[in-house]
Amino acid sequence: MTGVEADSRGQVAVDETHARIDPDVEEARLRSVQQLNLLDSEPEDRFAQITRMAKAVFGVPMSTVSLLDRDRQWFKAVDGIELQNQPREQTVCQVTVARAYTRPADPALVIEDVSTIPFFAEIPQISGEGGIRFYAGYPLYGPGGHPVGTFCVYDTRPRQLTADQLAAFRELAAWAQREIENSDDLQRAAKVQRQLxxxxxxxxxxxxxxxxxxxxxxxxxxxxxxxxxxxxxxxxxxxxxxxxxxxxxxxxxxxxxxxxxxxxxxxxxxxxxxxxxxxxxxxxxxxxxxxxxxxxxxxxxxxxxxxxxxxxxxxxxxxxxxxxxxxxxxxxxxxxxxxxxxxxxxxxxxxxxxxxxxxxxxxxxxxxxxxxxxxxxxxxxxxxxxxxxxxxxxxxxxxxxxxxxxxxxxxxxxxxxxxxxxx
Known part of the structure; x- marks a missing residue:
């Protein structure tokens, strides 16, 4: 298990403190999200290709690329689950984004069974029969190096990632990161072209x-x-x-x-x-x-x-x-x-x-x-x-x-x- 703390009995311990970001840092992070000009944009196949590939590589039923706004998680690409604007407090990804600040050298958040964690257990997509059990999320970064969102894979059964799978997960996250950066470049180019x-x-x-x-x-x-x-x-x-x-x-x-x-x-x-x-x-x-x-x-x-x-x-x-x-x-x-x-x-x-x-x-x-x-x-x-x-x-x-x-x-x-x- 990667990216979560465990107590002496091996139980995962995650609470609201793991989702907190210093208010000044959060304002800078939100400016970074806005600078991407991606929120509420149309779906793009360059992101959908990543989620399709992730499902095939890991044999999971769900994968997403999303941005974390002030009060919501918005999905640029979503495959296998009906999501669009998810309240921020009802997301696992808020912890993944916060972790980018607290654990920058190891920002991946991989949880074998999120339903066993009280802080997550009441999230609608997790609670109940057939809900999300396995979660793997990696932060994506915007202008200024702030985490703006996540690349994720999910499963409806508990599971783990092998060392090779974890390496592949990081590679796919790097692909998503490149597309985020390309979006920033394209927006800057679009602005220059309009000015011409x-x-x-x-x-x-x-x-x-x-x-x-x-x-x-x-x-x-x-x-x-x-x-x-x-x-x-x-x-x-x-x-x-x-x-x-x-x-x-x-x-x-x-x-x-x-x-x-x-x-x-x-x-x-x-x-x-x-x-x-x-x-x-x-x-x-x-x-x-x-x-x-x-x-x-x-x-x-x-x-x-x-x-x-x-x-x-x-x-x-x-x-x-x-x-x-x-x-x-x-x-x-x-x-x-x-x-x-x-x-x-x-x-x-x-x-x-x-x-x-x-x-x-x-x-x-x-x-x-x-x-x-x-x-x-x-x-x-x-x-x-x-x-x-x-x-x-x-x-x-x-x-x-x-x-x-x-x-x-x-x-x-x-x-x-x-x-x-x-x-």
Missing amino acids: LPPPLGIVPGYSIETMCLPAFAVGGDFYDHYPCHDGLVFTVADVMGKGLGAAILTATVRSAMRAASRAFDAAYGESADHDLGEVVGTVAGQLAEDFAGTETFATLFHARLRIRDGHVDYVDGGHGLATVRRADGHCTVLRGSGLPIGILPEDTWRSAAVDLGPGDMLVIASDGLLDLVAGGDAFELLRMLSGTSTPAAVRTKVEEMVASIPPVDDVTLVAIRRDEAG
Whole structure:
């Protein structure tokens, strides 16, 4: 038996003192729990894999990964038992977490039969026939090194762990710990990615503009950008192949390169701003050719320049294919592009095309994650959806409703620009 004290008769002795944490330390621990941004989050298979593996390795019917909040134990992954928010005082794990402070060199709490311990015997999942008997818990640590939760396995019969099984238990706990740490890294990356999105343009006389970027996971491979140029505004929507942190890193690279090249050409041509936008895309593709080749990926993009005074739009579509003009009368036209995504052919070139926005016309640029939310998953269904929305605000509301009803499996990014009736 590991991690519990025994009296002279070999009986386990655990009471409320074993669950106490100094109040100042507890406040620091709770801040660590909050910093993870995991409480009440959706289930994730990366944690469920651990509990499934634990059941198979130890031949036990139950396993969990949980966080210990101020008044509750919340389960990120639970396999074999119906639990979600368990009152903290009705948990064995409160002792496991406290033990991380009192016995840091040996924090595992393994109890052959928890029903024999008065302090635990009245817990609903333990009391009565068929309740939990065997418990093994290992603390998981958050920012600052504070124990934030536990990895556990349970059985409905008393049992012990051999030395090899105890080693395997620690290995699985280390796996859970790595996933907790990855969560912290992902949340930090997500925060940085949100901060890289451009601030709102504010009031643009004669135009209404809405933008949104909703990653399917913590971080995503989509981005949008916009900024003023000499005679109007520049807009970019791009989608790097892939998901997660790897795609997010490349997304930041593409965004930075596009903005730098666009501004460099804008400065070089001055107020005339008559350069072909294909030169901007070609420059970026050349700069990033080795990066795309090394990572075996590519990016689709739609890059456009709006001339505010008359609604003229020059654009390049690099394999994106999801830009649409919705005319004031409700008719919609997809803006077709002939260029490939950047990163496919190192020596490829791009040429710009043009479209004019009249009063009441709206340009909508989306990422392919939006198609996953549309019945049939094709551009024609997307056109039908847009035909009933005449303003950027209405488009955004429609997309938000779709995302709320169907959780996206890919990033959803949207830029909608309307030339107002009085523009």
